[in-house]
Structure formats: C-alpha cells, structure tokens
Amino acid sequence: MTLATALPWRPLVRFGGSTALSVCAILLLIIVIWYAGTVKMNAGPLLDRYERAGRTEWSFSELVADAMSMERPVLPAPHQVAADFNKSVFQTSITSRRSLVYHAWVTLEAALLGFVLGTLLGIGLAIVIVHVAALERAMMPWIIASQTIPILAIAPMIIVVLGSFGVVGLAPKAIISAYLCFFPVAIGMVKGLTSPEPIHLDLMRTYNATTRQTLRFLRLPASLPFLFTSLKVAISLSVVGAIVGELPTGAQAGLGARLLAGSYYGQTVQIWSALIMAAILAGGCVGVIGMIQRGIDRRFGGTP
Amino acid sequence: MSSRNIARRRDSILAVALLCGIVALFLPLGRLGQWPLHLSPLLLWLAALGTMLLLFLCKLPPRYSAIICVAGSLLGAIGLHRLMADGAHGVGAPGLWLALIGHGLLVWRGLERISTALADRRGALSLAAAPLVFGLWLLFLWEMAVVGFDVPAVLLPAPSQIGDALVTASATLAADFVQTFIRAVIPGFVLGSAAGLLVGVLVDRVPFLQRGLLPIGNLVSALPIIGIAPIMVMWFGFDWQSKAAVVVIMTFFPMLVNTIAGLNALSRIERDLMATYAATYRQTLLRARLPAALPFIFNALKVNSTLALIGAIVAEFFGTPILGMGFRISTEVGRMNIPVVWATIAVAALAGSLSYGLIALAERWLTFWHPSFRRP
Numbered sequence: 001m002t003l004a005t006a007l008p009w010r011p012l013v014r015f016g017g018s019t020a021l022s023v024c025a026i027l028l029l030i031i032v033i034w035y036a037g038t039v040k041m042n043a044g045p046l047l048d049r050y051e052r053a054g055r056t057e058w059s060f061s062e063l064v065a066d067a068m069s070m071e072r073p074v075l076p077a078p079h080q081v082a083a084d085f086n087k088s089v090f091q092t093s094i095t096s097r098r099s100l101v102y103h104a105w106v107t108l109e110a111a112l113l114g115f116v117l118g119t120l121l122g123i124g125l126a127i128v129i130v131h132v133a134a135l136e137r138a139m140m141p142w143i144i145a146s147q148t149i150p151i152l153a154i155a156p157m158i159i160v161v162l163g164s165f166g167v168v169g170l171a172p173k174a175i176i177s178a179y180l181c182f183f184p185v186a187i188g189m190v191k192g193l194t195s196p197e198p199i200h201l202d203l204m205r206t207y208n209a210t211t212r213q214t215l216r217f218l219r220l221p222a223s224l225p226f227l228f229t230s231l232k233v234a235i236s237l238s239v240v241g242a243i244v245g246e247l248p249t250g251a252q253a254g255l256g257a258r259l260l261a262g263s264y265y266g267q268t269v270q271i272w273s274a275l276i277m278a279a280i281l282a283g284g285c286v287g288v289i290g291m292i293q294r295g296i297d298r299r300f301g302g303t304p
Numbered sequence: 305m306s307s308r309n310i311a312r313r314r315d316s317i318l319a320v321a322l323l324c325g326i327v328a329l330f331l332p333l334g335r336l337g338q339w340p341l342h343l344s345p346l347l348l349w350l351a352a353l354g355t356m357l358l359l360f361l362c363k364l365p366p367r368y369s370a371i372i373c374v375a376g377s378l379l380g381a382i383g384l385h386r387l388m389a390d391g392a393h394g395v396g397a398p399g400l401w402l403a404l405i406g407h408g409l410l411v412w413r414g415l416e417r418i419s420t421a422l423a424d425r426r427g428a429l430s431l432a433a434a435p436l437v438f439g440l441w442l443l444f445l446w447e448m449a450v451v452g453f454d455v456p457a458v459l460l461p462a463p464s465q466i467g468d469a470l471v472t473a474s475a476t477l478a479a480d481f482v483q484t485f486i487r488a489v490i491p492g493f494v495l496g497s498a499a500g501l502l503v504g505v506l507v508d509r510v511p512f513l514q515r516g517l518l519p520i521g522n523l524v525s526a527l528p529i530i531g532i533a534p535i536m537v538m539w540f541g542f543d544w545q546s547k548a549a550v551v552v553i554m555t556f557f558p559m560l561v562n563t564i565a566g567l568n569a570l571s572r573i574e575r576d577l578m579a580t581y582a583a584t585y586r587q588t589l590l591r592a593r594l595p596a597a598l599p600f601i602f603n604a605l606k607v608n609s610t611l612a613l614i615g616a617i618v619a620e621f622f623g624t625p626i627l628g629m630g631f632r633i634s635t636e637v638g639r640m641n642i643p644v645v646w647a648t649i650a651v652a653a654l655a656g657s658l659s660y661g662l663i664a665l666a667e668r669w670l671t672f673w674h675p676s677f678r679r680p
Binding site for chain 1: 412415416418419431432434435437438439458459512513515516517519520523526527528530531532533534535537538539609610613614617618621622623629630633634637638640642645648649652653656657659660
C-alpha cells in the first residue's frame with residue numbers, strides 16, 4: 001500500500017515535451033557515468049593482467065579499449081550488455097535454453113499465476129473482513145503487522161519443503177508470489193471497500209438494497225482505485241517473488257536461475273542482461289495494469 | 305447492527321458450540337479411549353461448557369460476557385491441550401476434534417463480544433485485545449493440529465518446537481542477528497535513507513533534475529532491485545559490506561521519490577506566506593517544506609524498514625560467511641532442520657515489526673499535527 005502512493009506513473013505516460021527531454025538527458029548522463037565507471041572499476045584487474053604479462057607500457061586509450069571488451073568485467077560496459085541482451089533475446093530461438101525470452105517466460109508464468117491466486121484470495125478476504133466486524137478488529141492488525149515481516153525469507157523453505165514432497169516447478173514459485181501479493185491487495189481492498197461515505201451507504205439502505213447489492217453497486221466500484229494501486233504493487237512483488245523462488249534450489253530455468261548461474265560462474269554480462277530483462281518484465285506488467293486501469297476508468301466515466 | 309440482533313435472540317453459535325462440546329464427551333479419544341473421569345482435562349472442559357451454557361442462558365452486558373468468554377476459552381484450551389498430551393491423538397479421536405470446533409465457536413463469540421464491548425475505546429490495550437486473543441487462538445489451533453495429526457516437522461513444525469529451537473539455538477540466532485541486522489541492515493538503512501533524502505532535497509532545487517529523475521526514480525522503485533545482489537556480492541565480497549550495499553540501493557529510491565513528493569506537498573498559500581515573511585530558501589526549507597514533507601519521509605522510512613531486511617537476507621542467499629539470517633535459513637533448510645528456520649524467521653519478523661513500530665512511534669511524535677493523528 002505504502003509503496004503504491006510512491007508510484008505515480010502519469011509522468012511517464014503523459015510524455016510531455018520537457019519531461020521527455022529531461023528524462024532523456026538524465027538517461028544519457030547515467031550512460032556516461034556508467035562508461036566512466038566501467039573504465040574505473042575494470043582498471044584494477046586489467047593493470048594486474050598487464051603486470052603479469054610483463055607489459056610495462058600502455059596508453060590510456062588502450063586501457064579504455066580493453067576495459068570495454070573484457071570477457072568477465074567487474075562492470076560490463078552498456079554496449080556489452082546491449083550486445084548480450086540482443087544476442088540472447090533476438091538472435092536465439094525462443095525455445096532454446098540460451099534464450100532470455102524463454103527464461104523470462106518461465107518466471108513470468110509463475111509470477112502471473114501467483115498474482116492471480118494472491119489477488120483473488122486478497123479480495124475474498126477483504127470482502128469477508130468488511131462484512132464481519134469482529135474479524136476486522138481481530139485480523140487487520142495482524143495483516144498490517146505481517147507487512148513488516150520479511151516474508152521473502154520464507155521463500156527457500158517453501159521451495160525446499162514442497163520439493164521434498166514432490167511438488168516442483170511452477171507451483172512453489174507461484175505460491176511464494178501469491179503469498180507476497182496477498183497482503184497489499186487485502187489491505188488495499190479493505191480500505192477501498194470501506195471508502196464509500198456513510199451518506200452513500202445510507203442511500204443504499206433507503207433503496208432497501210441487500211448486502212450483496214451494496215457490495216456490487218457501491219462498494220466494489222468505489223474500491224477500484226484502491227484495487228489498482230494495490231495491484232501495481234502486487235505484480236511487481238510477484239515478479240520479485242518468482243525470481244527469489246528460483247534461487248534456493250538452483251532452478252534450471254528462469255531469470256533467478258540466470259542470476260544465480262551468472263554469479264557462480266562470474267558471467268557478469270549475463271547477470272546484467274538478466275537484470276534488464278527482469279526490469280522490463282516488472283515495468284511491463286505494471287504498465288499493463290495501468291492500461292487496464294485507464295480503460296476501466298473510462299468505462300466508468302472517469303476523466304483520464 | 306447485526307450483533308445487537310443476535311444478542312436479543314437465542315445465540316445459535318453458542319448453541320452449536322454447546323452441542324459440539326457435549327457430543328464430544330461421548331465420542332472416543334483414540335488411544336486414550338474415553339474421556340478420563342478422574343483427570344483435570346474433563347473438569348477444565350466442563351468449566352468451558354459451563355461458560356457456554358451461562359452465556360447461552362443469561363443476557364449479560366457485552367463487557368462481562370466478553371470476559372467470561374475469554375476465561376472459558378482459556379480453560380477449555382488448557383483442558384484440550386492436556387487431553388492431547390495425555391494421548392488423544394489423530395483421526396481416531398473425533399471427540400477431541402469436535403470439542404476443538406466447539407471451542408473455536410466459543411472463541412469466535414468471544415471475539416465478537418470483545419469488539420462490541422470495546423467498539424468505542426481507542427486505548428492501546430483495548431485495540432490490542434481482539435487481535436491478541438485471535439493470535440493466541442491461531443497459535444493454539446496450529447499446535448493442536450500439528451501435534452494432533454503428527455504433521456512431520458519438515459512440513460510444518462509446531463509452535464512449541466519453534467519455541468524450543470529459539471531457546472536452544474539462541475546463541476547462533478543472536479550471532480546471525482548481529483551479522484545481518486546490526487552490521488548490514490542498520491548501516492545500509494541509515495546510509496540509503498540519508499542519501500535518498502539528501503539527493504531529494506538537491507534534486508528539488510533543480511527543476512530539470514526533478515523532471516528527469518522523478519519518472520526514473522518511480523520506475524526504479526517498481527523494479528526487482530533485489531537482482532543486483534549477486535553483483536554487489538561480486539564487488540564487495542562475501543561479508544556484510546555487500547549486504548549493506550544492497551540495502552543502501554534498495555532504500556535509496558523510495559526515499560528519493562517520497563522526499564521529492566513531500567517537498568512539493570506544501571500548498572501555494574503557505575509558500576506565499578513564507579514569501580511575505582521574506583524567508584530565504586533555507587528558512588523555507590527548514591521551517592515549512594521539510595516539516596510538511598515529514599509524513600512522506602516517514603512513509604518511505606516504513607517501506608524501507610521492511611525492504612532493508614529483505615534485501616540483506618536475500619543477498620545472503622548469494623554468498624556469505626558462515627553467519628547471518630539468510631545463510632541460516634538456506635543452510636538449515638538444506639539440512640531439513642525446519643524448526644530453526646522458523647525460529648530465524650520469527651527473529652526476523654520480530655526485528656521487522658519492532659523497527660516498524662519504532663518508526664511509527666517517532667512519526668507520531670514528530671508529526672503530531674497531521675490530520676491522521678488527530679482524535680476523531
């Protein structure tokens with residue numbers, strides 16, 4: 001919930017002229033700093049290598065050129081990452097194990113399944129909580145407190161324990177994602193379902209509306225803005241959950257497995273392109289939810 | 305509304321609870337056979353049944369009936385637990401499980417009575433009463449289900465086993481806590497949040513940076529930043545430095561975004577007022593804009609307190625010396641020593657909730673003027 005308030009996506013969507021320009025300038029600046037960092041961070045190992053090769057004379061431009069083309073750089077240059085990304089995304093067939101798209105799909109599958117499960121559970125629990133006063137009083141503090149718990153720490157246990165009972169592959173990762181999604185959605189929906197003002201609830205009562213009708217025609221529509229802010233948090237959490245879910249068992253496929261393999265074998269370029277893929281995945285998912293939100297807003301007569 | 309109606313009619317939930325409780329007395333109890341006539345479980349359970357009957361027959365004010373409900377539930381819980389310890393076990397003991405259902409209904413009625421009785425109270429104790437009872441009841445159910453059905457500890461250890469692990473492994477857990485929380489989380493949290501705040505204030509001065517950085521910052525705070533953990537481990541080594549670095553990066557962006565948003569929270573009229581006072585930039589910043597930004601800053605601190613712990617623990621999955629909460633979790637999972645894993649998670653949960661609570665207290669203390677803290 002709290003993260004959601006920090007995520008106004010409008011600046012990106014309304015690509016106003018000056019905003020776009022500033023963003024591009026900043027991105028350019030980041031890339032320049034990145035290149036400088038590449039030279040600086042790779043210089044140490046390179047100089048060691050020169051020394052071992054007995055090379056005493058080297059010019060700065062040679063050093064820069066070597067720093068940009070190391071096999072296993074401390075920090076790969078942006079174009080190296082771009083080349084690896086291009087190779088593993090566009091030049092490799094999607095079904096191949098070397099394709100990043102394949103790994104991204106493995107992760108996305110689990111994340112989406114978990115997201116759907118967690119969201120449905122969260123909405124269900126919120127509806128129950130809103131209608132049973134005693135439950136709200138008894139459970140809400142626990143649900144809020146559970147947000148302060150590093151739930152992700154449970155991930156390896158869920159994977160290994162379920163694995164020892166023969167449940168492997170998609171399901172354990174999806175369970176972790178669902179678990180992570182569940183809490184923000186439940187909290188957001190409780191807030192949303194209780195957001196109608198007393199006067200609106202009174203109006204429903206004068207219509208002699210049943211509880212179900214009040215839910216359908218008043219509470220649910222009123223909760224939509226809250227739902228979508230929670231959903232944006234939830235989907236990025238579910239991607240994180242799926243990635244972390246791939247870490248502990250040394251999964252064969254998925255972005256988390258790519259990260260882990262990269263860190264074992266020192267393939268920094270591979271780590272970076274997997275990271276970029278993860279960023280695109282999470283950003284894309286949040287973007288899709290934003291689009292759905294705008295579509296629904298328009299159908300409800302909201303002004304975008 | 306509805307609870308008041310229920311109070312006037314005969315209480316059907318309590319009726320079902322009574323029925324379950326009484327029928328349970330005549331059902332077998334697995335290895336224990338029948339309900340033992342001479343033992344305390346029977347007495348305790350009869351006391352619980354007595355409270356159900358009392359509440360069913362008499363119309364008491366909610367405050368008294370809440371207290372009676374809780375007392376009866378407590379006696380019943382002790383009785384049922386004793387019964388299980390004496391040997392009532394597994395599928396062969398329907399008496400125990402039916403009694404447990406009846407007991408659950410009594411607790412449920414108690415929760416409802418507590419929330420009616422304390423509906424208008426705002427004190428910390430009255431707010432904590434219902435969640436406390438609910439939490440204890442969940443722990444009790446967990447214990448009963450796991451022990452009663454012999455769930456293997458690998459799948460889910462009982463709360464008592466986790467408690468044992470907390471005690472026996474306390475030295476290791478303390479060392480892990482120091483390694484992860486004191487060495488990595490706290491410095492990383494402080495550095496990352498401070499850097500985010502500082503950069504936020506700087507960015508705010510330069511409109512160009514603000515326009516350019518804000519969308520990027522927003523984007524980055526939705527990304528799985530945790531993925532940089534392997535890179536940080538590669539750069540800063542296996543010890544706590546790499547974990548602190550992950551924490552710094554994870555906490556930086558939420559703080560940056562919230563600070564920028566908070567510094568813009570001051571309304572036009574208040575800015576104009578500062579201008580009529582001929583306040584300098586620094587005066588406006590310190591006296592008006594930063595205080596107005598405090599709710600946002602605390603929001604970021606709360607988000608960060610959770611993120612920091614997650615970052616440090618997950619970073620330890622990528623390589624660590626033989627210490628740390630993340631290391632403990634991944635190795636003990638590998639050795640199928642699940643109670644210690646749960647104990648570590650309990651420590652992490654406690655640390656997370658306590659730091660969140662501390663931040664919330666500081667917020668209440670510093671932003672007492674904010675509408676959300678005014679008494680209704």
